[in-house]
Amino acid sequence: MERxxxxxxxxxxxxxxDKGQPxxxxxxxxxxxxxxxxxLVPGCGRGHEVALAVTHGLDANGLDIAPTGIAEARARYxxxxxxxxIGDLFDPPEAMRGAFDVVIEHTCMSALPPSLRTEYRRGIELTLKPGGLLIGVWYINPDLDPGQEGPPYPFSVSDLTALFTNGYVILEDYVPEVAFAGREGRERLRVLRRVG
Ligand SMILES: C[S@@+](CC[C@H](N)C(=O)[O-])C[C@H]1O[C@@H](n2cnc3c(N)ncnc32)[C@H](O)[C@@H]1O
Known part of the structure; x- marks a missing residue:
């Protein structure tokens, strides 16, 4: 499939x-x-979640395949x-491999067609240390027009569970009460610890 x-x-x-804020x-x-x-924030786009993570005391990096997105993140912050x-989560830069205590997911996985989800998990495992946390605002049920396929691509909670079934334990899991306008009730906050 063409990327x-x-x-x-x-x-x-x-x-x-892009909502202009985290x-x-x-x-x-x-x-x-x-x-x-x-x-690490994979698919960081204009970088709002990286800025948020730094504000909250994390030593954060953003990775994005789009050079213009990264240039805009640098200009904004x-x-x-x-x-x-700039880089590909599926083949992350050497310096990022096994380097992170936390990976923060926000609309990276939902940007990928279902055929790339195992690559996504592999990308997480190339960067997240064993014992580390995968903190995701998983965009489960995007508001698509009739006939529109994505991105964003919908996935069910059971798809998410199946993708991270071995080697992870769920630490927190809930539908957040706060959301960007239009995303209320469509997201899942799930935190996983990598145990494998
Ligand atoms: C829907 S956008 C979300 C951007 C940002 N997370 C946000 O919420 O504003 C998806 C982002 O993932 C990036 N992306 C897609 N595939 C990627 C890959 N394999 N590695 C790194 N970034 C990727 C895209 O360039 C894009 O910036």
Whole structure:
């Protein structure tokens, strides 16, 4: 399957997913759970979740395959510019391999067609240390027009459970009460610990 040209989306300004601020459920989660260590935001786009993680004491990096997205993240958060890295989660830079205590998911997995989900899990495992946390605001049920397939691609809670069935334990799992407008009730906050 041909992979989507994400950079073109940024070049054309067709960045419908960007809300100009970090995801409210993640903000709420980090306010309640003080964490330390290195964190990765795969598919970080314009970088709002990286900025949030740094504000909450994490030593965070963002990784994105789209050079224009990374340039826009650096322009939006110039004090964090060096934290934003161009690269592919499926073949992460050497320096990111096995380097992170926390991976933060926000609309990276839902951007990928179902055929790439095992690659996504592999990408998480190439970067997240055993024992580390995968904290996700999983966009389970996006609001699609009739006939629209994605991205964002819907997936069920059981799809999510099946994808991370071996080697992970669920630490928290709930439908967040806070959300961007239009995403209320469509997301799942699930935190997994990598045990394998
Ligand atoms: C829907 S956007 C979400 C961006 C950001 N998380 C946000 O919420 O604003 C998906 C992002 O994933 C990036 N992406 C897609 N495939 C990727 C891959 N294999 N490795 C790294 N980034 C990827 C895209 O370039 C895009 O910025």
């Amino acid at each position: 989507m040209n994400w950079d073109e989306k940024y070049q054309k300004g067709e960045v419908f997913w 995801a409210p459920p993640l903000k709420e989660y980090l306010e309640r759970h003080p964490l330390r260590g290195r964190a 110039p004090h964090l510019a060096e934290r934003f890295v």
